[in-house]
Amino acid sequence: MQLIRSIRVMGKDELHIEFNYQDEYQKAVSLAEQIAVQGKERKVG
Incomplete structure (x- = not known):
């Protein structure tokens, strides 16, 4: 089973990870x- 669809490097300190089951x-x-x-x-009321 693959959970990760893609990983993109957006910059020096930033990654964008897209999951198959997002x-x-x-x-x-x-x-x-x-x-x-x-x-x-329920606790309050």
Whole structure:
């Protein structure tokens, strides 16, 4: 399984790494953030 699609050198101190599963990663992070917010709301409310 290849996780990395491409690596580009943008400058002396900068790399741009593109992942094959970037969309799935972003969806998972978004879902985790929503769950964290809901958990905080339940504790406060």
